[in-house]
C-alpha cells in the first residue's frame with residue numbers, strides 16, 4: 130500500500146462557522162442530505178507523490194478545471210455511514226472499517242488509488258471531532274458521513290487519471306421515516322437493468338446511480354416509490370433496489386437474500402442482518418430469487434415478509450411490487466414482525482442501547 134499512513138491532518142478551522150443558534154434551528158428538523166456541517170476533509174493523491182496534503186478545513190466549493198477527468202469519464206466513488214451520539218455523550222460509528230475496505234474495493238474496480246484504511250478512518254474521526262456539535266440528538270437521528278473520491282487530473286485522454294481528490298463531508302440527518310416506518314411500493318422495470326456480470330455493480334460509484342435515474346423516474350410515473358432491478362442476463366432474478374439490498378422472509382422462518390455475484394452492492398447493513406438473523410435462529414440462504422417465484426410465494430402465503438436495507442433507512446418493509454405483469458402484495462402490505470424485530474435489534478446495537486458482541490461499534494477516541 131502507498132505511504133500516507135503517517136500523514137498528519139492540517140487543521141484550518143472555519144473562520145465563519147454557522148452561529149450556534151442558527152445551527153440549533155437547522156438541527157431541529159434536518160431532513161436528509163440538505164444541510165451540511167462547517168468543515169470538510171480533503172486528501173490529495175498524485176502518481177508521483179502518493180497521498181499528500183491532508184486537511185481539515187472550511188467546507189467550500191472545490192475549484193475544478195473543465196478538463197478534470199471525472200467530468201468526462203466518471204472516475205468517482207463514494208461511501209455512506211453514520212456517526213451517532215449516545216446518551217452518555219460518546220460518539221460512535223457503525224463498522225467504519227467495513228466502509229474503508231469497501232472504499233478500497235470500489236477504487237480498485239474503477240482503476241483509482243486505494244486510500245489506506247487507517248487514513249480513511251482517521252479522516253472521518255477528524256471531521257466528526259471538529260463538527261461534533263452538528264450531531265443531532267434524538268431517536269433515529271445521526272450525522273451522515275459522505276467520503277468520496279474523484280479523478281481531478283486535467284486531461285482528456287482515456288486512461289486512469291494520475292491525480293485524485295479524496296474528500297469527506299458530513300450532513301445531519303433526521304429520522305428517515307418521520308411518520309413511522311412506511312412500507313415501500315416498488316416498480317420492477319422490464320427494460321432497464323442496473324448492473325451486468327463483469328460490470329461495476331459491486332462498486333459504490335456515482336455512475337451506477339446516474340444509470341438508475343431513468344428507471345427511478347419510470348417507477349415514479351407508475352406511482353411507485355422506488356425501482357427494484359432484475360438481473361441483466363435473464364431479467365428474472367431480483368438484484369436490489371439500486372441503493373438498498375433485499376431480503377425475503379418465509380413461513381418456515383427461513384430468510385433469503387440475493388447472493389453477492391458481482392452485480393449487487395455488498396451492503397454492510399445486509400451483512401450485519403445476515404448475522405443477526407442467524408443469531409435469532411433463522412436459516413439464512415444467499416440464493417437467487419425470481420420475480421415469478423415471488424409472485425407465486427406471495428399468492429400461496431409462503432412469503433410472509435420482504436424488506437430492503439441500507440445505511441440511510443436501515444430497514445424498510447416492502448409492501449407492494451408492481452410490474453407490467455401485475456401487482457404483488459406481500460402478506461397484508463404492512464410491516465412484518467421479523468422485519469420489525471431485526472430493525473429494532475440492529476438500531477439498538479448501532480445506538481449503543483444493546484450489547485455489541487461483534488465489535489461493530491467504533492467509539493471516537
Ligand SMILES: *Cc1c(COP(=O)(O)O)cnc(C)c1O
Pocket residue numbers: 209333369371372373374394395396397398399438439440441
Ligand atoms: C450503499 C448501497 C447499498 C447499501 O449498503 P450499506 O452498506 O448497507 O449502506 C445497497 N446498494 C447500493 C447500490 C448501494 O450503493
